[in-house]
Amino acid sequence: xxxxxxxxxxxxxxxxxxxxxxxxxxxxxxxxxxxxxxxxxxxxxxxxxxxxxxxxxxxxxxxxxxxxxxxxxxxxxxxxxxxxxxxxxxxxxxxxxxxxxxxxxxxxxxxxxxxxxxxxxxxxxxxxxxxxxxxxxxxxxxxxxxxxxxxxxxxxxxxxxxxxxxxx
Amino acid sequence: xxxxxxxxxxxxxxxxxxxxxxxxxxxxxxxxxxxxxxxxxxxxxxxxxxxxxxxxxxxxxxxxxxxxxxxxxxxxxxxxxxxxxxxxxxxxxxxxxxxxxxxxxxxxxxxxxxxxxxxxxxxxxxxxxxxxxxxxxxxxxxxxxxxxxxxxxxxxxxxxxxxxxxxxxxxxxxxxxxxxxxxxxxxxxxxxxxxxxxxxxxxxxxxxxxxxxxxxxxxxxxxxxxxxxxxxxxxxxxxxxxxxxxxxxxxxxxxxxxxxxxxxxxxxxxx
Numbered sequence: 029x030x031x032x033x034x035x036x037x038x039x040x041x042x043x044x045x046x047x048x049x050x051x052x053x054x055x056x057x058x059x060x061x062x063x064x065x066x067x068x069x070x071x072x073x074x075x076x077x078x079x080x081x082x083x084x085x086x087x088x089x090x091x092x093x094x095x096x097x098x099x100x101x102x103x104x105x106x107x108x109x110x111x112x113x114x115x116x117x118x119x120x121x122x123x124x125x126x127x128x129x130x131x132x133x134x135x136x137x138x139x140x141x142x143x144x145x146x147x148x149x150x151x152x153x154x155x156x157x158x159x160x161x162x163x164x165x166x167x168x169x170x171x172x173x174x175x176x177x178x179x180x181x182x183x184x185x186x187x188x189x190x191x192x193x194x195x196x
Numbered sequence: 197x198x199x200x201x202x203x204x205x206x207x208x209x210x211x212x213x214x215x216x217x218x219x220x221x222x223x224x225x226x227x228x229x230x231x232x233x234x235x236x237x238x239x240x241x242x243x244x245x246x247x248x249x250x251x252x253x254x255x256x257x258x259x260x261x262x263x264x265x266x267x268x269x270x271x272x273x274x275x276x277x278x279x280x281x282x283x284x285x286x287x288x289x290x291x292x293x294x295x296x297x298x299x300x301x302x303x304x305x306x307x308x309x310x311x312x313x314x315x316x317x318x319x320x321x322x323x324x325x326x327x328x329x330x331x332x333x334x335x336x337x338x339x340x341x342x343x344x345x346x347x348x349x350x351x352x353x354x355x356x357x358x359x360x361x362x363x364x365x366x367x368x369x370x371x372x373x374x375x376x377x378x379x380x381x382x383x384x385x386x387x388x389x390x391x392x393x394x395x396x397x398x399x400x401x402x403x404x405x406x407x408x409x410x411x412x413x414x415x416x417x418x419x420x421x422x423x424x425x426x427x428x429x430x431x432x433x434x435x436x437x438x439x440x441x442x443x444x445x446x447x448x449x450x451x452x453x454x455x456x457x458x459x460x461x462x463x464x465x466x467x
Contacts, residue, residue: 049250052307055442058381059309078209086216094236095243096307097314097350100223107220111213158224160311160378168379 032073040088043068048095051183059172062180063102065092066151067187069109070144074117074130078110085110098159105154109147116146144184152177227312229358237343237350238305238316244348247316251304255445262445269334296411299324299449301331304348308381308441313353315339317447320347330410330450336438337361337416338447340409355381355441363416363435364404365393371404374416374435381441383420386433393431395422401435408455 043065051064068088072081089103096102118125120143121135132140152173160169204211223233238247255262301323305316319325321344329341331351339353340361352359355376363386364371372388386401399419405412417435425432452458 045246049246055309058442061309079212082209082212082216086220089220090236094240095238095246095305096310097232097238097316098310098312099227099233099236100220104217104220104224107213107216111209158221161225161228165378 036072036084039068039071040084044088044091044095047092052096056179057175060176060179062176062183063151063155064180064183064187066106066109066148066180067144067184069106069113069147069151070184070188074132078114081113082107082110101155101159104158105151108154109151112150113147116143116150120146140188141181141185144188145181148177148181148184149173152180232314232342232350232352234343238314239320239343239345239348239350241345241347244304244316244318244320244345247304248318248348251302251318255302258443258445265334266446295453297451297453299329299451301325301349301447301449303444303447306442306444308353308355311357311378313355314342314350315353315444316348316350317449318348319449320345320349322346324451325349325449326451328409328455330414330452332410332414332448332450333439333444334446335415335440337403337410337414338439338441338444341449351447353441354384354437361410361416362404362406363401365389365395366400366402366413368393371406372430372433374401382437384417384435384437386435387425387430389431389433391424391429391431395419395431395433397421401433408452408458410450411452 047063047065052061054061056062065088069085072084085106086103089106090100092102093099114125120139121130124130124134156169156172156176223236227233238244299319301317301319303315304318307313307315315338317325317331325341325344327341327344331338331341337354339351339356339359341349342352343350354361354374357376357378359374359376361374362371363374370389370393372386374384374386376384389395397419401416401419403410403412403414403416415438417437420434420436422431422433424430
C-alpha cells in the first residue's frame with residue numbers, strides 16, 4: 029500500500045515535468061502538443077477511493093494549468109475523467125469489471141486500447157471545447173481534438189508498454 | 197433530515213465532482229474575459245525556476261542561431277549610430293531626456309498554440325520589471341507584461357484573444373486595434389481602419405502613439421490581405437507579423453518614464 033502511494037506521487041511529479049518541459053513544447057505540425065499526462069488516469073489503481081482520486085486529478089490538472097497559463101482547463105478535463113472513469117471501464121471491460129479480483133492482467137489488449145482511446149477522446153473534447161468556447165469554431169475544435177488525440181493515444185500506448193505497472 | 201443526509205452521502209462523489217467542476221469552470225470562464233489570475237500563473241517561484249532550469253538546458257541548442265541574430269541586430273544599430281549627427285547621440289545619452297528605458301530578458305516559456313497565449317520571461321520585480329511594460333523582440337512586438345513576481349514575469353502575447361494593441365499604417369496617422377483571431381500564429385488582425393484609407397498589400401504596420409506602453413513606430417508586420425467588415429465602413433486587415441512567434445529567445449522590455457504622469461493627467465481629465 030505504501031509502495032503504491034510513493035509510486036503515484038513519483039508518477040505525478042514526473043508526468044507534470046514531462047508534460048510542461050517536453051510535450052508542451054513539441055508543436056508537432058505547428059499545433060499538436062500531446063497531453064501525455066492523461067496516462068495517469070490509466071495507471072491509477074482501479075479499486076481506490078474515488079473522492080481521493082478526483083482530488084488528485086484536480087491537483088494534477090491544476091498544476092499543469094499553472095505551468096501552462098491555461099487556468100483550470102486541464103483541471104476541468106482531468107476531474108471529469110476521474111469522475112466518469114468507472115463508467116468507461118464498465119463499458120470497455122464488461123461485467124468482469126464488477127468482480128472483486130478484476131485487474132488489467134485479465135483483459136485483452138484491444139480492450140485496454142479502447143479504454144485509453146475513450147479517456148483521451150473525452151479529455152481532449154472537454155479541454156478544447158472549453159478552451160475555445162464557441163460554436164462557430166466547432167471545426168477547429170474537432171480538428172484539434174482528433175489530431176492531438178491520435179498523437180496522445182500513440183504516445184500513451186508506447187508509455188504503457190514501456191513502463192507497465194506492477195501494482196495493479 | 198436523516199433522508200437528506202443519506203441522500204448527500206449516497207451521492208457524495210457526484211457532489212464532489214460538481215464542486216471541482218464548478219471551481220474549474222469559474223476559473224476557465226474568468227480567464228476568457230478578465231486578467232490572468234494573480235496567484236496562479238507561471239511567473240511564480242516554483243514554476244519559474246523549473247522553466248528557468250529547462251531553458252538553461254535547451255538554450256544551448258540554438259546558441260549559434262541566436263548569436264547570428266544578435267550580430268545582425270548590432271550591425272543595424274551600428275549603421276544607425278554612424279549615420280546620425282553627433283549632437284543627437286550626446287543628447288540621447290542625457291538621462292533626463294530619455295523617455296523609454298530598455299531592459300533585456302530571456303524567454304523561458306513560449307506558447308503560441310492556445311487561444312490565450314502567455315509567455316514567461318526570466319526578469320521580475322528585482323530587475324525593475326512591472327506590469328504594463330511593453331515587450332518587443334529583435335524584429336517586432338511581442339506583448340505586454342501582465343504579472344510580475346520577484347524574479348519572473350508573464351507576458352500577454354499579441355497572440356491572445358484579450359490582447360488589444362494600438363497600431364497604425366506606417367507613414368500615416370490612421371490607427372486601429374491589433375487583435376488576434378486564434379487561427380494562425382503568424383497572422384494578427386488590424387481592425388477599425390476607415391474605408392477611405394488607401395491600402396496596398398505589403399504596407400508596413402507599426403505601433404501607434406496612442407498608448408503609453410509602446411513607443412511610436414515599433415514594427416509590427418506587413419499587410420497580407422484586407423477586406424471590408426460587415427458594416428462596409430471599416431477594413432479588416434490581416435497582418436503578417438515580423439516576429440517569428442514560434443522561435444523567440446531574447447526580448448527587450450520597454451518602460452515609458454512619462455507613463456505615470458500621462459496616467460495621472462488622464463485620470464484627472466476623466467473626472
